[in-house]
Every structure is written in structure tokens, then in C-alpha cells.
Amino acid sequence: MKDRRSSRRLIDCTIGFAANDEGQGLAYAAVRSDHGDLTERVAFTLRPAPALLGRDIAYVALEAVAAKLAERGLERVRLLIEEQPLLGDFQERRALPASLSLPYIALRCRLNTFREATLGLGEPAVVRDLTARARAEISLLVAA
Numbered sequence: 001m002k003d004r005r006s007s008r009r010l011i012d013c014t015i016g017f018a019a020n021d022e023g024q025g026l027a028y029a030a031v032r033s034d035h036g037d038l039t040e041r042v043a044f045t046l047r048p049a050p051a052l053l054g055r056d057i058a059y060v061a062l063e064a065v066a067a068k069l070a071e072r073g074l075e076r077v078r079l080l081i082e083e084q085p086l087l088g089d090f091q092e093r094r095a096l097p098a099s100l101s102l103p104y105i106a107l108r109c110r111l112n113t114f115r116e117a118t119l120g121l122g123e124p125a126v127v128r129d130l131t132a133r134a135r136a137e138i139s140l141l142v143a144a
Contacts, residue, residue, distance in 0.1 A: 012077075014081075044064035077114055079120070
């Protein structure tokens with residue numbers, strides 16, 4: 001996936017994710033590049049905090065996806081997610097609950113490893129599809 005053209009162009013990556021109460025998480029990332037589209041499946045773990053209403057899951061999922069994209073050699077990425085507080089946290093640099101400080105720093109550090117990395121709103125239908133895939137697979141893990 002890495003070549004001179006892809007390192008110059010911003011690659012869109014739409015992300016959907018889910019996690020269960022035991023901290024098993026899964027993200028699906030639809031990556032669009034000049035070389036075609038591909039969907040990455042990225043597993044992650046965390047200690048979910050119900051009081052955060054999923055914000056912690058979003059941070060950990062995005063950091064895991066960003067790590068996978070960096071591993072693939074991408075240098076310029078736009079991570080597209082559903083509208084949620086995480087976008088405001090990054091764009092407005094809002095004050096965070098103490099329990100989100102470490103996931104925020106981890107994600108910010110990961111994004112700083114790219115030549116260019118931005119966050120934005122994804123196409124709602126694509127995000128919903130990817131999120132549904134992640135939720136379905138996570139529910140199978142619980143059932144197993």
C-alpha cells in the first residue's frame with residue numbers, strides 16, 4: 001500500500017467500532033486509496049468505564065486503527081468517524097475527565113507519528129455499516 005503517490009495524498013479511512021463490557025473491542029476501517037479500497041479489521045482491548053458513555057472506547061479504537069495504518073506505511077490519513085464528543089475534544093481542545101487523559105494522550109501521540117493526520121465526520125451510512133459489523137462480531141464473542 002505504500003508508494004510515493006500514497007505518501008503524498010491524504011488517505012480517507014472511515015471507522016466503525018464496538019466493545020463489550022469485558023473490554024474486548026473491534027474496529028473496522030474502510031480505507032480508500034488510489035490502489036483500491038480495503039477493509040481492515042483491528043482488535044483492541046480496554047477497561048471500559050460506563051460513566052464515559054463510550055468515549056473511552058472511541059479513543060482506544062482510533063488509536064488501534066491509527067497504529068495499523070502506520071504499520072501499513074501510510075503517512076497522511078484522515079480518520080472519519082460518526083459525530084461524537086471525541087471530535088470536539090480534538091478540534092476544540094476541551095477539558096477532559098481525568099479518566100480520558102491517558103487515552104487522549106495515546107491517540108494524540110499516535111496521530112503525531114504521521115506526516116499529516118486529521119479527524120472528521122464519516123459518511124453516516126458507511127460508519128453505521130462498519131459499526132454494525134463490529135457490534136455483530138463482538139456479540140458473537142460474548143455468546144461463545
